[in-house]
Amino acid sequence: MRYTQFLIPTLREVPADAEVVSHQLMLRSGMIRKLAAGIYSTLPLGERVMRKTAQIVREEMNRAGALELTLPFVQPAELWHESGRWNAYGKELLRLKDRNEREFCLGPTHEEVITDVARGLISSYKQLPVTLYQLHIKFRDEIRPRFGVMRAREFVMKDAYSFDADEAAAERSYMKMYEAYTNIFARLGLRFRAVEADSGPIGGSFSHEFMVLADTGEDVIVTCTACDYAANTEKAEIRVPDAVEAAADQFGALARVATPDMRTIDEVCSFLKTGPASVIKTLVFDTGEGAVVALVRGDHDINEIKLKNYLACSELALADEDLIEKVTGAPRGFAGPEGLSGVRIIADYGLKGCFNMVAGGNERDMHVVNLNFVRDFNVDAFADIRLAGQGDACPRCGKPLTTTRGIEVGHIFKLGTKYSTSMRAEFLDARGESHPMVMGCYGIGVGRTVAAAIEQSHDGDGIIFPAPIAPFTVLIVLVNPTDAQQHQIAVDLYEKLLGHGVEVLLDDRDERPGIKFKDADLIGIPLRVTVGRNAVKDGLIDIKWRKTGAQAQAALTDAVENVLEALPNL
């Protein structure tokens, strides 16, 4: 491709509304342009990157035996009523009506449609297993789109769905996808990690997220320093500590102290000259069907997902001021476990064995000190309800966990029969009995993967594309296109490389060299070849590696060979 015949509208300045690096660089390099919040056009350069990424995904899905198809983007409400998600999905589902007032939605995911397809086509165990996938657009009306294509409302996704005759077979399909995903992200040249994840409202027995490791990631993941345990903090378990019950003779005398206007753990701690580990954080939650009180140590954070799973409730939110007051008799900031009645109290394991604690006094401007379990208050249960973090014990081996940040680029779920049951997607087994198909679903955000790659691989000058997804492999900078000799040399090289099947971009613009070099760095093509006065004078070209900054000179006569040799190691 000749630069003058392509369209790469690079920006010198950083667009004001781009915060994260990948977003800035995708705008500056001319890959994307914003149309509306969370809605982007993909420009020719970005399109090449997206397609390369998608193609790798496609190849690995095919290799795993999955079959590509395309499902409708606009979906009738009836299907969503069948699965029960028309009401359950919330405002993220963009609903619309056609000219006859029939209700539709834009597909945020395609379980309903694929299940409908499967029940129409599959009727016998002989047709199973089958995994179907597509690469196309999703729309989710996110509460807050942000970070460019990382959290867009409209985005390209690969979504796959497996159908099996039984649990064991479904697990094999799941493992196949797990392997395919591992291959995909490895081929894309990303540093990533598969982690155990919460399966969320979709349900199902287990789930893994594929995380690209990057400091700017939205998700925090914990990994074990000793074994291979890794999980999203939403899910990460904490080993139940060996409880050492405090002896009663260590208990101090329970006392109430005035703590005027001190509502936060920090305020109370500095006032009472103690540390947050000696405080019981008392949180009131609204489950929609009554309040629940959760207790965690002051230096710990509640994990609402764990609490929600433990309580097995469908809704869970921090209580508002009114409910707090109803439950504790005090305004926010003075809740404590002592003297509460008529409400379930769940305490985190981290509080086991703690004694002489500080907690709210359930009265305005009052806290209690030397509060002790059993003597002063009781709980309904101890459970693992806090967020795992640096130094917590690994649930598998007990060694310390460490935290890193990641960007979720893929997620695989074992769905079970949730959709096949509600939508009656059934097949006949060898004995003629009817069963719901056992399903799995598997997603990869293509745009997000590209953004994650950039997030993970860039420098102050611009993008450093991993070679497998680079829009071009080689960029020839023709320093002075008005010099006929230079021009001829560059075009010769360009055509020879094209002849070898190399994806080459020839920068034949009549621009100053500085502009060309800056743009070259910005758009991040792995290998740069400079044809300038040295080529005319001495028959030499310069080769520069974008990733390492390494440079080499080559004789014109060996140029093609030298470039070809460099390609496998990009």
Add this chain to the structure above:
RNA sequence: CGGGGAGUAGCGCAGCCUGGUAGCGCGCAUGCUUCGGGAGCAUGAAGCCGCGGGUUCAAAUCCCGCCUUCCCGACCA
């Protein structure tokens, strides 16, 4: 939805407080010079000052309402 910013040329911004012919830098077009890391000079095109209402002789500027957008939070495969 709560809190906080911002909407003025393609991009980045000033002007607004104190009302009076809409500016700067980059980019774009043309010409000359230049040409191995974002050149110089000259000339030029380009604006519904987010939208609607109000105050005023006069509104980018003051007042009211709305929209959009970004950030933090809540939420979220």
